[in-house]
Amino acid sequence: MSDDGVFTYNGGAVAPGETQNIRYGISETYLGDPVRIPVTIVNGEHDGPTAFLSAAAHGDELNGIEVVREVAHEWDLSELAGTLVCLPVLNVPGFLAQQRYLPVYDRDLNRSFPGKAGSTSSKRMAHRIYSNFIAPCDFGLDFHTSTRGRTNMLHVRGDMTDVGVHRLALAFGSSVILDSPGPTGTLRGEATADGIPTITIEMGEAHRFQRELIDDALAGVRSVFAEYEMLTSTTVRWPGWRTIVSEPGEKTWLRADVGGIVDTHYESGSLVNEGDRIATITNPFKEEPFGVEAPFTGLLIGVLENPVVYPGNPLCHLVEVDEATRRALASDQSPSDEDAI
Known part of the structure; x- marks a missing residue:
């Protein structure tokens, strides 16, 4: 200018x-x-x-x-x-x-x-x-x-x-x-x-x-x-609530270990707990279903829309969130400003 x-x-x-x-x-x-x-x-x-x-x-x-x-x-x-x-x-x-x-x-x-x-x-x-x-x-x-x-x-x-x-x-x-x-x-x-x-x-x-x-x-x-x-x-x-995901906080794209057709069980923006099954991959006969579990409790900020994968294809983007955010998402209520990052 x-x-x-x-x-x-x-x-x-x-x-x-x-x-x-x-x-x-x-x-x-x-x-x-x-x-x-x-x-x-x-x-x-x-x-x-x-x-x-x-x-x-x-x-x-x-x-x-x-x-x-x-x-x-x-x-x-x-x-x-x-x-x-x-x-x-x-x-x-x-x-x-x-x-x-x-x-x-x-x-x-x-x-x-x-x-x-x-x-x-x-x-x-x-x-x-x-x-x-x-x-x-x-x-x-x-x-x-x-x-x-x-x-x-x-x-x-x-x-x-x-x-x-x-x-x-x-x-x-x-x-x-x-x-x-x-x-x-x-x-x-x-x-x-x-x-x-x-x-x-x-x-x-x-x-x-x-x-x-x-x-x-x-x-x-x-x-x-x-x-x-x-x-x-x-x-x-x-x-209403806010989380800032910084290093060394956990964030990862979960990837398919097998090829097949994906049934995703959560939408983008969902809170998932450690061990929750996020997706299931099956072959055309729905045999030998392969479950994909959350490795830690976090927020799904990105998910697969095209339901077919090769091994190594990304399934979802999971980020770790703080305890105040977990409470807010779990209860569908906003944390106080003091709790928020």
């Missing part, structure tokens, strides 16, 4: 009080046609932070697209304090093909940030996105879903040792926060390392709009805007 509040990018500028919808070129196709991402920039009339909302870094992860679009085009942002950079579809080639990765050499755009000019195709794309629309920001929310065939309960991932990330993650108001640094090349990891606190919001499954999760995520965005005083018409939310 310039000193006069104008948001600038390579090729344009957005003055305070203005909104621009642009299609920004980040690459070219085999035919030499431009590959352009949709970007909406809302520059408020009042001073405030600059935030980005991004989705579909993996092209088949759709829930976040609707979150970003609704904020940009359906919310009343006339009293916005600050600037919003809305990036609903980062991976346009993957989105058009409805696949997770960039079709060009099957590269993962979300392992290519901050990118590099003159490098591989994925890093060139990442560089154009990052340098123009991420680097000018003060913080960011990056929306994801599970990969195809699995689903996640809504939760936040972020490096809670970073003061800015800690504030942002709590402000979003999800019940579950996974405390971990972002892997090298991820948008949240690289942006946070550059002093732009960023969290990942995981929600649901690929190839779908899931309205309940979208609405929950929109409530989280409103909560963040309240925390940073970007909108005064909302308040920071308390989710």
Whole structure:
């Protein structure tokens, strides 16, 4: 941002009080046609932070697209304090093909940030996105879903040792926060390392709009805007209970030891006790059922949706939770603020 509040990018500028919808070129196709991402920039009339909302870094992860679009085009942002950079579809080639990765050499755009000019195709794309629309920001929310065939309960991932990330993650108001640094090349990891606190919001499954999760995520965005005083018409939310899963806390993907057809006995978001049977795997004749038990008491934040597995395929994502959270989930009542992490 310039000193006069104008948001600038390579090729344009957005003055305070203005909104621009642009299609920004980040690459070219085999035919030499431009590959352009949709970007909406809302520059408020009042001073405030600059935030980005991004989705579909993996092209088949759709829930976040609707979150970003609704904020940009359906919310009343006339009293916005600050600037919003809305990036609903980062991976346009993957989105058009409805696949997770960039079709060009099957590269993962979300392992290519901050990118590099003159490098591989994925890093060139990442560089154009990052340098123009991420680097000018003060913080960011990056929306994801599970990969195809699995689903996640809504939760936040972020490096809670970073003061800015800690504030942002709590402000979003999800019940579950996974405390971990972002892997090298991820948008949240690289942006946070550059002093732009960023969290990942995981929600649901690929190839779908899931309205309940979208609405929950929109409530989280409103909560963040309240925390940073970007909108005064909302308040920071308390989710009812919260657990922060940090190292050395236990978290694991349970994997199938046999191939077959899976009957999953719990939904994402369920509390399971050590020894509970989470899933049963059988052959086509339902012979010799193989039970999969919880190795510790915890919360299922991700479960299999596609009910067929090879040995080694993931079945569910289980994380350890504190005693206050166990009591809250077991009794369907919220712990007091003093009990919550």
